[in-house]
Amino acid sequence: MKIHFIGIGGIGLSALAKFLTNDEHKISGSDIKQTEITNDLATNFGAKITIPHHQDAVEGVDRVIYSAAVRPTNPEYQKAKELGIELLSRKEALVSILEDKEVYAVGGAHGKSTTSAMLASIIPKSNALIGAISKEFGSNVRNFDNNKVVFEADESDESFLNSNPYLAIVTNVEPEHMEYYEYDEERFYNAYKNFLSLAKVRVINAEDEFLASLEMKSIKLYPSKDIQNIEFILLEGEPHTRFELLDLGVFDVFGFGNHIALDAALAILAALELGEELEDIRSNMLHYKGIKKRFDIVQNQDSMVVIDDYGHHPTEIKVTMESLEAYKALRGFKALNVIWQPHKYTRTIDNLPAFVECFEGVDELVILPIWSAGELPIEIDLKGAFSRYKLLIADTVTKEDCMVKVIKDGSVIRAYKEGLVTSFGAGDITYQIRGEA
Secondary structure (H helix, E strand, C coil), rough: CEEEEEEECCCHHHHHHHHHHHCCEEEEEECCCCCCHHHHHHHHCCCECCCCCHHHHCCCCCEEEECCCCCCCCHHHHHHHHCEEEEEEEEHHHHHHHHCEEEEECCCCCCHHHHHHHHHHCCCEEEEEEEECCCCEEEEEEECCEEEEEEECCCCCCCHCCCCCCEEEEEECCCCCCCCCCCHHHHHHHHHHHHHHCEEEEEEEEECCHHCCCCCCCCCHHHHHHHEEEEEEEEEEEEEEEEEEEECEEEECCCCCCCHHHHHHHHHHHHHCCCHHHHHHHHHHHHCCCCCCCCEEEEECCCCCEEEEEECHHHHHHHHHHHHHHHHHHHHHEEEEEEEEEEHHHHHHHHHHHHHHHHCCCCCCEEEEEEEECCCCCCCCHHHCCHHHHCEEECEEEEEEEEEEEEECCEEEEEECCCCCCECCCCCCHHCCCCCC
16 A cells, blocks of 8 residues: 555654555655654655645555644645545554554553563564664664564553554553543543453553552562662663562663663563563563663763653653662762753643652753644743752753753853763754754
8 A cells, every 4th residue: 555644753653654664565754844753764664755744745645644743734634635535543543553463562651662672672573663762773663574563552542442462561550641531530541441451461560559459360560579689780881770570580671770670570571471581581681772762872971971861751750860860970970960841831731840849959950942742832930930940941952062052042051061961851852962953
């Protein structure tokens, strides 16, 4: 088929596009701007890319798949409807894409990208569809000629209910994306319950209050008891977490933090249930090199380290801040400076008190404009809310000459030349902090 993707530059939709090329479909797509992802699709997957959206892009295609951010006013959406072309949301498209696969689906409020990438590392011949770039295989997709698929399952629009899970891992459950669920917590929790009920094999964090309450046969991880002797080490200069799991021995995994050990433990238990050999799991875990934008070291010098992190919810930021404090001490740095690009107005205002708390311990906090992700603006007094911090309100940042420069009204108001500098956010901050914006 000829399949066109509206919003193909998004991490989730681009993964589906790449995955479908392996089934010999011809893909095309459009987005509002050219990015690293659209360049990769054009160069390595033969996709015809249209920038920006244009109604002619859907001429001659058999199916159109669109991202959740696309509105009915989009010119390509309207043209496809006018031409009678099959229109599917990403959520709807998953049904046909995954229906004949053995899917190992990973869901949860936090850690699902990391856990998915770890599981792909320790099941080395599996296909993978991940909502982030695995640094092991340099993509959000990996293809093999079999029907096994590691899949990062998304709860934000209930699309995980269309993922056909044979095995389901859930890392934790925390109300988010509540605007989709119309602020109905019962509906939100029922979605997770239904997701787990679809799977033949379930692996859960049994110390999560909601997951612990479910009366389902599951492989249960009790992190406080089952994971022991956690320590943070440098292996060839790279941050790793070392831990013992049950009676299975010691494992080393890329990254710092108790949450890293938890994610790895869930992946290990799942892989064992799927028949992987213990010693293969132990050695294959070392192939995991982290994922892009998760504790992602983009500059590593004796005097300064710059880290890019996708954390955009206060719980994620808080646990990463703990990891940063450990890394800062291990490297002997004196300062930890953080740059935060809030993601979505609704998320920022719904979680504002928790955001204020989660940056505790930072030496200086830089706040950039809120990345709207298509939302209409809401007035939020971030300067007032974060007044207890040493605070800079800025427009952008960039990295050049081994420095991170903070820019306001066209002028550099701060240049970090030493210490530990970390950015948080799910918008274009990842390009800014790399000097690519």
